[in-house]
Amino acid sequence: MNISTAALSALLALALAQTASAAPRLEGVIGDHAVLQRDRPLVVAGTARPGEAVLVNMAGRTVRGQADRDGRFSLTLPPLPAGGPHQMLVTAPSGRVIVDDLMIGDVFLCSGQSNMELSTAQAQNSFQIAGAADQGLRLLTVAKGVATAPKSRFDQPPAWTPATPEAIARFSAVCFYMGQDLRKTAKTPIGLIHASWGGSRISPWMAPEGLRAAGMEAEAKTLELYTRDTAAAEVVAADTWGRWWRDQSGDAPGREPWRTDGALDWRPAPGVGPFNRWGVPELASYVGMLWFKKEVVLTAEQARQGAVLSLGAIDDADRTWVNGVPVGGGSIASAPRLYRLSPGVLVEGRNAIAINVDNVYAEGGMIGPASQMRLGFDDGSGIAIDTGWRYAVAGRPKSNAPRSPWDDINGAGTLYNAMIAPLGSVGLKGVAWYQGESDTALPGYDRRLRAMMADWRRQFAAPDLPFAVIQLSAYGATASRPTESGWARLRDIQRRVAEADGHAAAVVTIDLGDPLDIHPGEKQEVGRRTARAMRALAYGQDIAPAGPGVSSAIRNPDGGVTLAFKGAAGGLVTHSANVAIGFELCAEAGPCRFAASVASGDTVVLAGDGKPVARVRYAWADAPAVNLFDQSGLPVSPFEIAVP
Numbered sequence: 001m002n003i004s005t006a007a008l009s010a011l012l013a014l015a016l017a018q019t020a021s022a023a024p025r026l027e028g029v030i031g032d033h034a035v036l037q038r039d040r041p042l043v044v045a046g047t048a049r050p051g052e053a054v055l056v057n058m059a060g061r062t063v064r065g066q067a068d069r070d071g072r073f074s075l076t077l078p079p080l081p082a083g084g085p086h087q088m089l090v091t092a093p094s095g096r097v098i099v100d101d102l103m104i105g106d107v108f109l110c111s112g113q114s115n116m117e118l119s120t121a122q123a124q125n126s127f128q129i130a131g132a133a134d135q136g137l138r139l140l141t142v143a144k145g146v147a148t149a150p151k152s153r154f155d156q157p158p159a160w161t162p163a164t165p166e167a168i169a170r171f172s173a174v175c176f177y178m179g180q181d182l183r184k185t186a187k188t189p190i191g192l193i194h195a196s197w198g199g200s201r202i203s204p205w206m207a208p209e210g211l212r213a214a215g216m217e218a219e220a221k222t223l224e225l226y227t228r229d230t231a232a233a234e235v236v237a238a239d240t241w242g243r244w245w246r247d248q249s250g251d252a253p254g255r256e257p258w259r260t261d262g263a264l265d266w267r268p269a270p271g272v273g274p275f276n277r278w279g280v281p282e283l284a285s286y287v288g289m290l291w292f293k294k295e296v297v298l299t300a301e302q303a304r305q306g307a308v309l310s311l312g313a314i315d316d317a318d319r320t321w322v323n324g325v326p327v328g329g330g331s332i333a334s335a336p337r338l339y340r341l342s343p344g345v346l347v348e349g350r351n352a353i354a355i356n357v358d359n360v361y362a363e364g365g366m367i368g369p370a371s372q373m374r375l376g377f378d379d380g381s382g383i384a385i386d387t388g389w390r391y392a393v394a395g396r397p398k399s400n401a402p403r404s405p406w407d408d409i410n411g412a413g414t415l416y417n418a419m420i421a422p423l424g425s426v427g428l429k430g431v432a433w434y435q436g437e438s439d440t441a442l443p444g445y446d447r448r449l450r451a452m453m454a455d456w457r458r459q460f461a462a463p464d465l466p467f468a469v470i471q472l473s474a475y476g477a478t479a480s481r482p483t484e485s486g487w488a489r490l491r492d493i494q495r496r497v498a499e500a501d502g503h504a505a506a507v508v509t510i511d512l513g514d515p516l517d518i519h520p521g522e523k524q525e526v527g528r529r530t531a532r533a534m535r536a537l538a539y540g541q542d543i544a545p546a547g548p549g550v551s552s553a554i555r556n557p558d559g560g561v562t563l564a565f566k567g568a569a570g571g572l573v574t575h576s577a578n579v580a581i582g583f584e585l586c587a588e589a590g591p592c593r594f595a596a597s598v599a600s601g602d603t604v605v606l607a608g609d610g611k612p613v614a615r616v617r618y619a620w621a622d623a624p625a626v627n628l629f630d631q632s633g634l635p636v637s638p639f640e641i642a643v644p
């Protein structure tokens with residue numbers, strides 16, 4: 001309903017007389033300088049005193065309600081058109097809240113791992129930041145946090161800020177450049193919410209419903225057990241890890257490295273710190289697993305106590321046992337490892353500490369510092385454990401090791417619970433998702449991606465919420481001959497899931513990567529391409545959201561294949577050659593071979609070579625060389641397609 005100026009003045013006077021310290025508290029992301037989604041009902045939720053009346057007024061609209069017995073309230077303002085600035089007033093007998101400088105426009109959520117987290121100051125073209133200020137573009141970064149169950153509110157409400165040079169420099173580069181580009185055409189205030197965490201798998205970003213839908217019900221149940229019985233949950237997680245290790249290594253039960261030295265080649269560890277710096281040639285650039293062991297001799301008095309095992313930081317992930325008993329594990333490289341040992345774990349005499357260290361990127365090992373490496377007993381005494389370690393090289397595993405469901409960035413729902421769930425039912429125009437590097441060797445990413453998108457659409461009450469899924473860029477091994485590639489496989493999954501969804505698009509970045517840097521600096525073009533996808537998906541612009549994509553494969557009489565493409569603006573074009581490179585002809589389950597390929601219009605013809613053909617692959621490597629684009633400069637997406 002509308003409210004008169006006189007009535008509003010009286011209401012304000014009444015509100016100012018209330019005790020501010022007892023005022024209602026808002027949840028979600030409504031705060032000074034916020035952008036709220038236009039043309040959608042605006043949900044205002046929070047807490048007040050149980051049972052008291054709550055009134056919300058904004059832009060001449062007023063709604064009334066009542067806090068329930070737990071003190072929670074949720075009121076809905078009618079949709080508002082783009083504009084502002086507005087002031088929101090929330091009043092109750094216990095006090096009042098005034099929110100200033102609210103804009104109504106379009107709101108986008110940006111999430112994922114490190115390539116979404118990378119700041120504008122760290123990206124290329126950062127010199128442009130000084131001239132990029134825009135009062136119509138508002139930025140909000142959700143602080144990193146983890147939780148074992150969905151939270152209804154943030155511990156500290158995140159703060160919005162207009163896009164000043166200082167704010168832009170700290171903000172996600174991809175998210176900012178997307179929003180900056182959309183401002184050129186949307187002609188409305190735009191709010192960007194950034195919530196990401198480097199190194200994270202997709203599973204911690206999923207809600208409980210999504211975990212179950214993606215076949216991760218066991219992980220969800222173990223996480224729930226962890227909230228009730230930490231030790232019991234640790235045993236379950238360690239058993240899962242143990243089965244994985246035996247499958248990888250062939251070790252028989254009872255012959256694992258945390259129980260016996262086995263067949264591994266144990267050597268004295270030169271010291272605390274990254275093992276790549278030990279001066280051991282085979283470890284200089286080693287990425288894979290190492291085992292560490294140390295024996296500690298305890299008295300009867302020490303052994304009968306509980307204790308805390310402090311190992312310092314471990315890079316990247318660990319799984320730790322004491323006397324064969326699992327005591328913990330984590331995967332935040334910078335986080336000190338502190339593991340509680342219940343009475344009964346330690347014994348009089350020799351005690352064996354065994355640690356598996358999984359280095360998945362760059363340097364790794366027991367980082368320390370040495371001063372933190374200690375076994376501290378409940379009576380306040382302790383012993384240093386920074387020397388006397390042995391190590392053994394375990395090699396690179398065939399598949400990624402399982403992580404505990406409560407693991408910060410590789411668990412089950414831990415980031416969703418703390419960083420997405422508290423957003424509540426905020427209105428969104430679209431979601432930009434840039435993640436996948438940490439899932440490249442884990443089966444079932446298609447199920448997890450579909451389930452996560454369904455989770456977020458359910459939470460934000462938007463069944464058709466657009467998702468721009470940013471494909472992995474080129475990083476790692478190039479290909480001088482056809483090979484298998486987990487990165488290529490995941491890119492194809494991203495493409496397939498987006499195409500089948502109907503409200504999503506895969507943003508192709510294969511030409512913007514760096515084989516030597518997992519965090520390529522070119523983020524401005526990634527943002528522009530993501531904005532293009534949003535124009536097609538969220539604004540209904542009549543353009544292909546992501547450039548050329550394969551649509552069909554037809555077998556030719558000579559044994560070759562003709563591929564048709566959709567979304568190729570102006571037709572296909574090859575760069576630096578009159579042939580298209582990166583195409584492969586493949587047998588049903590056998591090897592692939594490069595194929596001579598010529599592009600014309602919206603088709604590519606692959607010449608036959610007299611050998612069986614059941615599949616065609618394109619750009620199938622971690623860091624492939626590509627030269628096939630459309631006339632607008634967008635590259636063809638990597639793919640695999642069956643040949644009928």
